[in-house]
Amino acid sequence: MQEATELLKSVGDAVVLTGAGLSTGSGVPDYRGPGSIRATPMLYQDFVSDPLARQRYWARNYQGWWKLSQAKPNEGHRALARWERRARPGVLLGVITQNVDGLHEAAGTRQLITLHGRSADVVCLRCQRVEARAHLQQRLAELNPAVAVNDRLGPAELRPDADAEVEDWQGFTVPDCFHCGGLLKPDVVFFGETVPKPRVAAAFAWCEAASVIVVAGSSLTVMSGLRFVRRMAHRGVPIIIINHGATRADELATVRLDGDTAALLPALVDPAVH
Numbered sequence: 001m002q003e004a005t006e007l008l009k010s011v012g013d014a015v016v017l018t019g020a021g022l023s024t025g026s027g028v029p030d031y032r033g034p035g036s037i038r039a040t041p042m043l044y045q046d047f048v049s050d051p052l053a054r055q056r057y058w059a060r061n062y063q064g065w066w067k068l069s070q071a072k073p074n075e076g077h078r079a080l081a082r083w084e085r086r087a088r089p090g091v092l093l094g095v096i097t098q099n100v101d102g103l104h105e106a107a108g109t110r111q112l113i114t115l116h117g118r119s120a121d122v123v124c125l126r127c128q129r130v131e132a133r134a135h136l137q138q139r140l141a142e143l144n145p146a147v148a149v150n151d152r153l154g155p156a157e158l159r160p161d162a163d164a165e166v167e168d169w170q171g172f173t174v175p176d177c178f179h180c181g182g183l184l185k186p187d188v189v190f191f192g193e194t195v196p197k198p199r200v201a202a203a204f205a206w207c208e209a210a211s212v213i214v215v216a217g218s219s220l221t222v223m224s225g226l227r228f229v230r231r232m233a234h235r236g237v238p239i240i241i242i243n244h245g246a247t248r249a250d251e252l253a254t255v256r257l258d259g260d261t262a263a264l265l266p267a268l269v270d271p272a273v274h
Contacts, residue, residue, distance in 0.1 A: 001264070004240050004255040005271045008089040008212065011238060015210040016080060017228055018097045018104070018261075019218025021243055025074035025262035028101050044190035048125065048183065059147075059172035061186070062140050065119065065133060066149050073107035076216065076262040079269040081108035089269065093210055096203045098218060098225050100188045113203050115195050115224055117188035126182025136175070136184065143173040195224050207231050214268075215241045217261040220248040242268070 008014060020028070046053045073081075084092045085108070094111035097104055100119040104112050122131045141149075177184055189195055207213065213232045220226040229249045232239055238254040241247055242264050250256060257264050266273075 001257065001267055001271070004257060004268055005089060007238055007240065007255060008214075008268070011090065012211040013091045013093050013209060014212045014214060015093050015206045015228075016095045016214045016216060017218060017225055018080075018095060018099060018216045019220075019225060019243075020099060021217025021219070021245075022076050022261045022265075023071070023074075023099055023101050023103055023217070025076060025260065026071045026101075026103055028068055028071050028099075028103075041191045044193035047185065047190060054183070055170070055172055055174055058140070058174045062137070062144070062147065062172070063149060065137060068101060068119070069134070071101060071103060073103045074262040076265040077103050077107035077109070079265040080104070080216075083269045084109055084111060089271075090212075093206050096206065096225075096228065098222075100186075113199055113206070115189070115199055115203065117186070119186055119188055121187035122184050123187040124177035124180060124182040125185055127177060127180040129177065129179050130187060131178070131184070133186065139175045140173075143175060147172065189224075203228060204231065208235075210237070212238045212240065215239070215243065215247070215249070216265055217243060218247065219243065219245065 042053070042057050047057060048054075080092070080095055081104075083089075084095070092111070094113065095104055095109050096113045096115060098115050100114065100116050102118060102120050104114075120133050122133050122136050123129070124131075141147075175184065176182060207228050208231075210232070213229060215225075215229060218225050220229060226248055229239060229252060233249075233252040239249070239252050240255045240257070241249065241253040242257045242259070242261050244258065244260055247253075257268075
């Protein structure tokens with residue numbers, strides 16, 4: 001920890017890349033952490049081409065989104081917001097997150113790139129209009145009055161993208177877009193879907209300007225996050241990895257901290273307090 005803290009103080013501007021492991025402390029499950037369960041996420045092609053898959057997804061999301069919308073930022077999220085606000089232990093150019101849960105925004109982070117979108121929004125695939133997910137939840141409730149929200153979903157029944165275990169979904173009614181009747185989809189990047197190029201370009205621009213990257217709570221299993229770490233390694237700048245468990249870029253790390261990001265990030269940002 002001392003080595004990581006001294007490194008941040010000495011190198012200048014930093015960029016942070018966060019993953020699902022940062023939000024587990026807020027009750028949001030992850031796909032690949034030590035305590036995660038086996039889960040098959042919804043594929044983009046299945047969602048847009050199969051009405052039954054879409055119906056099943058929304059029946060599950062109706063339950064899961066309500067649960068995950070209750071999540072609050074933890075000490076890790078708040079530490080990054082303080083870092084940005086105070087520019088200590090150095091300037092934080094911004095946070096690149098793979099998470100869609102909105103907890104960075106809730107904690108107060110302003111310089112933020114949400115690589116995989118936001119679960120708080122729903123987009124029409126035809127007219128591209130965006131609707132608040134909270135509004136859609138009301139519409140889903142009105143269309144499915146017999147379906148009760150299960151507020152006791154446990155970790156084994158919930159996914160990080162608000163996909164929850166639901167056995168009886170065949171009668172679930174899914175609304176279309178208010179404006180054009182098109183298909184509605186959470187404004188998040190599904191598996192098999194590409195991250196929008198402008199987001200990727202903006203994230204790479206931060207990486208090019210930064211003198212160090214801190215990875216917090218990501219196993220870097222998927223290329224959408226790993227590519228930024230590889231770019232920094234190619235530039236020869238320091239890499240600090242904070243994660244509970246191994247990552248795909250451990251051999252590239254200048255400093256490696258294994259543990260809970262909700263505890264380690266505050267210690268990194270406010271070493272005098274800890």
